[in-house]
Amino acid sequence: MSNVNDQMYAAELNVDVGFRPWQEAQINHLMSAYQANTLPHALMLSGPLGVSKKHFAEQLAFLLLCASPTSGQACGHCKSCALCLAGNHPDWANIGPEASHKAIRVDTIRSMQQRLQQTAQQGGNKICIICPAENMNENAANALLKVLEEPPADTYFLLVVHQVSQILPTILSRSQRVNFALPSANLVHEWLSHDFDEADIQSAIERARGFPERVKSILLTTDALQFDNETVAELIVGKRSAYDFAAKMDLGGAVSFLDALLTLLTQQSSTSLAKSSDDLPIMQVMTEHQRHKIYKLALSAKQALAQNANLRLLMEVFLQDCTTIMVSPHD
Numbered sequence: 001m002s003n004v005n006d007q008m009y010a011a012e013l014n015v016d017v018g019f020r021p022w023q024e025a026q027i028n029h030l031m032s033a034y035q036a037n038t039l040p041h042a043l044m045l046s047g048p049l050g051v052s053k054k055h056f057a058e059q060l061a062f063l064l065l066c067a068s069p070t071s072g073q074a075c076g077h078c079k080s081c082a083l084c085l086a087g088n089h090p091d092w093a094n095i096g097p098e099a100s101h102k103a104i105r106v107d108t109i110r111s112m113q114q115r116l117q118q119t120a121q122q123g124g125n126k127i128c129i130i131c132p133a134e135n136m137n138e139n140a141a142n143a144l145l146k147v148l149e150e151p152p153a154d155t156y157f158l159l160v161v162h163q164v165s166q167i168l169p170t171i172l173s174r175s176q177r178v179n180f181a182l183p184s185a186n187l188v189h190e191w192l193s194h195d196f197d198e199a200d201i202q203s204a205i206e207r208a209r210g211f212p213e214r215v216k217s218i219l220l221t222t223d224a225l226q227f228d229n230e231t232v233a234e235l236i237v238g239k240r241s242a243y244d245f246a247a248k249m250d251l252g253g254a255v256s257f258l259d260a261l262l263t264l265l266t267q268q269s270s271t272s273l274a275k276s277s278d279d280l281p282i283m284q285v286m287t288e289h290q291r292h293k294i295y296k297l298a299l300s301a302k303q304a305l306a307q308n309a310n311l312r313l314l315m316e317v318f319l320q321d322c323t324t325i326m327v328s329p330h331d
């Protein structure tokens with residue numbers, strides 16, 4: 001990801017490709033307009049926080065930049081799609097505040113404007129996502145208004161807005177509103193049912209009061225926080241892929257994994273091995289020396305995490321080191 005400045009950055013398309021099940025009506029409507037050459041240059045994607053509006057904006061950008069989209073989907077293979085997926089499409093600018101409570105400033109809008117005035121480097125459309133657009137201060141909003149009054153050719157502005165009341169009426173009148181309401185629980189189920197258990201989804205929907213992005217983040221956290229002893233043991237002996245594990249780990253998950261491991265190591269040394277040996281044959285064969293080494297490694301990994309180390313790399317290396325210790329019993 002290349003930073004143009006503090007607040008403007010290149011496309012950031014996550015691997016979660018495709019529109020959400022509750023976004024079908026909106027995308028169909030916009031694509032018919034696009035095919036009829038009537039898609040407005042400025043779209044205001046509005047609705048409450050947590051209904052995947054930003055995701056929609058990114059997927060729409062992906063689709064509008066694709067050189068050969070089929071049935072409302074980016075092909076995923078053309079040069080444009082490859083650039084989007086790599087996070088460095090030259091004709092896609094994302095604008096956001098440095099922190100959620102900070103303003104988007106006029107300088108940022110001006111540098112975006114300069115960049116979008118150039119001809120599209122890939123010869124297709126140009127996209128600018130502003131999220132959340134209500135964070136623009138007055139000067140920034142006025143600068144954007146000037147751009148919207150005479151938009152550069154083949155350029156689409158996607159304004160993601162959580163609170164429409166905070167948007168200048170002049171900007172409102174220059175953009176077409178696309179609204180996203182809270183989806184039904186059924187659609188949220190449909191979206192998540194491939195990856196999570198029905199019962200877990202139901203309880204997360206209740207806790208998140210139905211807001212899909214929050215439902216997913218609860219499920220991901222819960223998933224990561226539940227480390228049974230067997231999973232922990234399999235990870236440190238290399239029976240489970242350290243790479244896969246580290247790839248989906250967030251900070252909370254990594255810390256709770258290390259805590260679970262430290263607890264397990266302490267239990268194993270203080271209780272009679274005979275008791276737990278049926279459950280965890282792997283831990284049973286662990287020597288006192290190995291236990292001690294892994295314990296020390298886990299403690300320093302926890303310290304490194306607290307100092308903002310590269311989480312993924314750290315967990316990968318940590319697990320590989322554990323496995324090395326486990327396969328060399330006599331060192």
Ligand SMILES: [Zn+2]
Pocket residue numbers: 065066067068069074075076077078079080081
């Ligand atoms: Zn494509």
